[in-house]
Amino acid sequence: MTSVIEMYVSRIKEFINNAIESAYEKGELPSKEIPDYLIEIPADTNFGDFAANIAMVGARSFKTAPRKIAEAVISNINTENTGIEKIEIAGPGFINFFVNMDFFASILSLVKDMGENYGRVSVGNGKKLMVEFVSANPTGPMHIGNARGGALGDCLASVLDWAGYDVTREFYVNDAGNQIEKFANSLDARYLQIYKGDDIVFPEDGYHGEDIKVHAKNFSEKYGDAYVEKSVEERKKALVDYALPLNIEKLHTDLAAYRINYDVWFKESSLYKQDAVNKVVKKLTEKGLTYEKEGAIWLKSTEFGSEKDDVLVRANGFATYFAADIAYHYNKFIERGFQKVINIWGADHHGHVARLKGAMEALGVAADGLDIVLMQLVRLMRGGETVKVSKRTGKSITLSDLLEEVPVNAARFFFNLRDAGTHLDFDMELAVEESSQNPVYYVQYAHARICSIIANMKKENRVLPDTNGEVLKLLKDSEEKELIRLIGKFPEIIKEAAKSYDPSKITKYAVDVATLFHKFYNACRVNCEEDNLAAARLELCLATKQTLKNVSDILKIDAPESM
Numbered sequence: 001m002t003s004v005i006e007m008y009v010s011r012i013k014e015f016i017n018n019a020i021e022s023a024y025e026k027g028e029l030p031s032k033e034i035p036d037y038l039i040e041i042p043a044d045t046n047f048g049d050f051a052a053n054i055a056m057v058g059a060r061s062f063k064t065a066p067r068k069i070a071e072a073v074i075s076n077i078n079t080e081n082t083g084i085e086k087i088e089i090a091g092p093g094f095i096n097f098f099v100n101m102d103f104f105a106s107i108l109s110l111v112k113d114m115g116e117n118y119g120r121v122s123v124g125n126g127k128k129l130m131v132e133f134v135s136a137n138p139t140g141p142m143h144i145g146n147a148r149g150g151a152l153g154d155c156l157a158s159v160l161d162w163a164g165y166d167v168t169r170e171f172y173v174n175d176a177g178n179q180i181e182k183f184a185n186s187l188d189a190r191y192l193q194i195y196k197g198d199d200i201v202f203p204e205d206g207y208h209g210e211d212i213k214v215h216a217k218n219f220s221e222k223y224g225d226a227y228v229e230k231s232v233e234e235r236k237k238a239l240v241d242y243a244l245p246l247n248i249e250k251l252h253t254d255l256a257a258y259r260i261n262y263d264v265w266f267k268e269s270s271l272y273k274q275d276a277v278n279k280v281v282k283k284l285t286e287k288g289l290t291y292e293k294e295g296a297i298w299l300k301s302t303e304f305g306s307e308k309d310d311v312l313v314r315a316n317g318f319a320t321y322f323a324a325d326i327a328y329h330y331n332k333f334i335e336r337g338f339q340k341v342i343n344i345w346g347a348d349h350h351g352h353v354a355r356l357k358g359a360m361e362a363l364g365v366a367a368d369g370l371d372i373v374l375m376q377l378v379r380l381m382r383g384g385e386t387v388k389v390s391k392r393t394g395k396s397i398t399l400s401d402l403l404e405e406v407p408v409n410a411a412r413f414f415f416n417l418r419d420a421g422t423h424l425d426f427d428m429e430l431a432v433e434e435s436s437q438n439p440v441y442y443v444q445y446a447h448a449r450i451c452s453i454i455a456n457m458k459k460e461n462r463v464l465p466d467t468n469g470e471v472l473k474l475l476k477d478s479e480e481k482e483l484i485r486l487i488g489k490f491p492e493i494i495k496e497a498a499k500s501y502d503p504s505k506i507t508k509y510a511v512d513v514a515t516l517f518h519k520f521y522n523a524c525r526v527n528c529e530e531d532n533l534a535a536a537r538l539e540l541c542l543a544t545k546q547t548l549k550n551v552s553d554i555l556k557i558d559a560p561e562s563m
Contacts, residue, residue, distance in 0.1 A: 001120055003491035004106045008050065008083070009039045012097055015084075016054055019076035028072040035061045041485065048088065048096025049103065049485075055093035066093025104481055105472035107488040111543040119490040119550050123498065124165030130332060131157040133344035134255070135172040138247045139183040140209050141398040142254060145346055148378045148424065150399070151415035153344040154260045155503035156373070158554040160342075163498035168338070171251070171262045172328065175244060176269040177321055182206060184236035187243055190216035191235070195228050210395065215243040254400050259408060259556040271327045277319045280327040280363070281312050289362055304358020307351070322352075326359045333365045340369060342501065344420070347374045373501050375420040382428045406431045409557040413440035416503045416555065434563075439511050443548065444560055446514035450545040451561040453526050457538065462527070464535035474536045479523040483516040484540065487547050503555075510551045517544050 017034055024032035037054040055070035062069055070093045077087060085100045111118045133153025136146045154169065161167045174180075186206035190213050193200045202208075219242050227235040248265075255262070271277050281297060284290050289300050295315030299322075302309055312323040332338050345352070353372045361367050380387040380397060390401040402411060410431035417439065418424045436442045465471060475484065490509070497505040526537045552559040 001110075001114065001117070001122070001491060003121075003488060004103065004110055005041070005488050005492060008099065008103060011082070012039050012050055012052065012084070015077045015082070016052060016073055016095075019073045020054075022076040023072040026076075028075075029062050029064065029069065031062050033061055034058070041489075042096070045482070045485065047090055049099045050097040051090075052095045052097070055089075055095060059093075069093060070095050101473035101476065102469070104475060104484045105469045107484050108467075108472050108475075108539055108543045109469065111487060111546055112539070115546060116550065116553075118546055119494050120162050120164070121491050121494055122164040123495055124160065124163045126164065126166050127339050128168075128337060129160060129165040129340040129342070130168045130170055130338045131160065131342045131344070132170045132172055132332075133157075134260075135174070136251065137174050137179050138244060138251060139179050139207055140211055140247070141400065142251065143399070144378050144380060144397055144402065144426075145375070147258070147399045147402055147411065148415045149344050149346070149375055150255060150258055150260050151412045152373075152375060152420055152503060155412070155416050155506065155555055156342070156344070156501055158556070159494060159497045159503055159506060162494050162554060165340075165498075168263045169261070170264040170266055171255075173248060173251075173265055173267045175248070175267050176272055177324065180240065180244070183244070184240045186212045187216055187219075187239040188232065188236050191219060191239060192228065194220050195225055211247075215239075215246070219243070254403075257403060257408070258399065259412065266328070266331075268324055268328070271324055271331070276327040276331060277323050280330050281319070281323055283330075283363060284312070284326075284359065287362055289359075299355070299359065301355040301358065304361075305354040306358070310355060322355070325352075325356060326363075329356065329360055329365075329370065330363055333360065333369060334363070340371070342371045342373060344373050344375055347376050347421075350374055371501065373420050376423045378415070378424045378426055380426050380428055387428060409444070410438070410440050412555055413443075413507055413557055416507045419500075419502045419504045439507070440557060441563075443510045443514045443552075444558065445563055446517045447545060447548045447552070447559045448561060448563040449521065450517070450541045450548075453541055454538070454545075457527055460527070462534075464531055464538060467535050467539040471532050471536050472539060474533050475540060477524055479516070479520040480537070480540060483513075483520045483544065486513055486516055487543055490547055490550070506551060506554055510548065510555070513544065513547060513551070517541075517548075 020029060020034055021032055023029040034054075035057050037052060037057045039050055039052045042048055042051045054073065055066040058069050059066050067089060070089045073095060074087050074089065079085070079087065083099055083102050085098045087098070088096045090096050114120075131153055134142070134146050134150045136142045157167050157169050182203075182205060185203050189200055189202045189206060193202070194216060206212075216239070219239060222242075223238075227238055230238075281290065284299060285297070289303070290297050290312065291300065292298070296311050297313040298309045299312050300309055310322050311320050313319050329341065332341050353374075357367065357370050360370055387397065389395060390397045406428055414426050414431055415424070430438055434441055436445070475481065493505055493509045497503060520540070524537060526534065526541060528534050528537070549559045
C-alpha cells in the first residue's frame with residue numbers, strides 16, 4: 001500500500017526535481033546535479049504541510065545561496081491542478097508546501113477502502129524472517145525479563161508482518177546441556193530427601209525454587225520409593241522425563257495467556273539427535289577456524305571481534321552451549337532458509353553477539369542476516385518502591401504472578417512503552433488505574449468513545465448523506481486536520497518501527513492518536529446540525545476507530561466498544 005503522505009512526498013519531489021532542471025536550462029542555477037534532500041511534515045504545520053530542505057543542502061552543489069535556490073525552485077513550479085495550494089520560503093531557505101483539502105479527504109478515503117488492512121505496507125517483499133524471543137530455560141517459571149521479552153518480541157513480529165515480511169515466531173527450548181543436568185541433579189536431591197532426609201545434601205549450584213520440591217513431591221506420590229534404589233542415571237532420567245514436559249507445557253500455557261502463540265517450538269535436543277552440533281564444529285574446523293588446546297576444541301572467536309576465544313567441545317567430549325547455538329543458527333539460515341533472523345536477548349548477552357555473528361558469517365551467512373535486539377532490565381514499581389516479590393507467593397514475581405495482578409492488555413502495552421535498549425520502570429499501580437494517566441486505558445477509552453458516538457447517532461435514527469470527496473473537504477478545522485494528518489502517518493510509522501525493530505513507536509503512536517481524537521472531540525461536535533459536516537466528522541471518527549483497532553491488533557490488546 002502506498003500511503004497518501006508517501007504519494008504527496010513523491011509528487012513534491014518530482015516537482016522540485018523538474019523545477020531544478022528547468023531552472024538550470026534557463027540559467028537560473030549553475031548545475032542540475034541534485035543532492036539528497038528531505039521532504040518532511042514539519043513539527044508546526046502552520047508553516048506548511050510539507051517542507052523540503054533542498055535549498056539548504058544544495059548550496060554547495062549549486063554554488064548558490066539557499067534562499068536564491070529556493071526562489072529559483074518555486075518560480076519553476078506550476079501548482080495548477082497539483083493538489084498544492086501554495087508554496088512559501090521560510091527562514092534561510094526552507095521550502096514549505098501547503099496542500100488543499102484533497103490531501104485530507106484522500107487519507108480518510110484510503111482508510112475506508114483498506115479497512116482492517118489500513119497501515120499494511122510491502123517493504124518486506126515477502127522476505128522469510130524469524131523472530132526468536134523469550135526462549136526461557138524450561139527448568140523453572142518465567143521471570144519478568146521474559147515478560148518484557150515476550151511482549152516486545154511478539155509485537156515486533158506483528159510489526160514486521162504488517163511491514164510485509166513472511167514472519168515466523170520461534171521459541172528455542174533449551175532441553176539439553178548443562179542446565180538440564182543441573183535440573184536433574186536438583187530433582188534427584190529433592191526426591192531422595194523425601195525418603196532420606198538431611199542425609200542428602202542439595203547441590204550448591206542446584207535450582208532452589210519451590211517448583212523443584214513440588215515436582216519431586218508429585219513424582220513421589222505417583223511412583224513412591226520405586227526409584228530410590230535405582231541407579232543415579234536411571235532415577236535422574238525418570239525425574240526429568242516426568243518434570244520437563246510439565247514445565248514445557250506450563251511455558252505454553254503461560255505464554256498463551258499472555259496472547260503469545262509460537263509457530264515453532266524448536267528443541268535443542270533435536271540438534272544432538274541429528275548430530276548437527278558435531279557437524280557444524282567439523283565445518284568450522286575445515287575452514288581453519290578452530291584449534292585444540294588442553295584436549296578441548298576452541299573457536300578462534302577473537303578473529304570475529306570477541307575479546308577471547310571460546311570452547312566449542314570440552315575435553316570430556318561434550319559440546320558447549322555456544323557450539324549448540326551455532327548449530328541452531330546454522331539450522332535457521334542454511335537448513336530452513338530464513339533470510340533474516342532477529343533474536344531478542346537480555347543485555348547481559350551483549351558479549352555473545354560478535355562471536356555468534358562472526359561464526360555465522362564464517363559458515364556462509366551474510367553479515368546482515370542475523371540481528372540481535374538487546375533488551376535492558378525491567379523494574380516493577382508500586383507506590384514508588386521497587387517490587388521484588390509476589391503478593392501471593394512471597395517469592396520472586398513470575399509472568400503468571402504478574403498477570404494475576406495486572407491485566408494482560410496493560411502488561412503488553414506497558415512493556416512496549418520504551419524501546420528495548422532502555423531500562424523500564426513498570427508502574428503496577430498505574431497499570432490497573434482507570435484514568436487518562438494510564439496510557440492503555442486512555443487509548444482504549446478513545447476507541448470506546450467513538451463506539452458510543454456511533455451508537456448514540458444510530459439511536460437517533462439520523463440519516464446522513466454519503467461521505468464523498470466533496471463532503472470530506474468540509475473538515476477544515478485545525479483539530480480535524482491535525483487528527484487526519486496523524487492517521488495518514490500510520491503506514492510510515494509501521495515502516496519506521498519495522499526498520500528500527502522498535503514496537504514502542506506503535507504504542508507512542510496509539511497514545512498520540514487517542515490524544516488528538518480527544519482534542520478533536522472536545523473542539524468539534526460530531527452530531528452537529530449540518531448534515532454534511534456531521535457526515536464528514538462521523539467519517540473521521542470511523543477512520544480513527546479503524547486506525548486504533550489496527551494498532552490494537554498489532555499490540556494484541558482489546559479495543560473495547562464500551563468502558
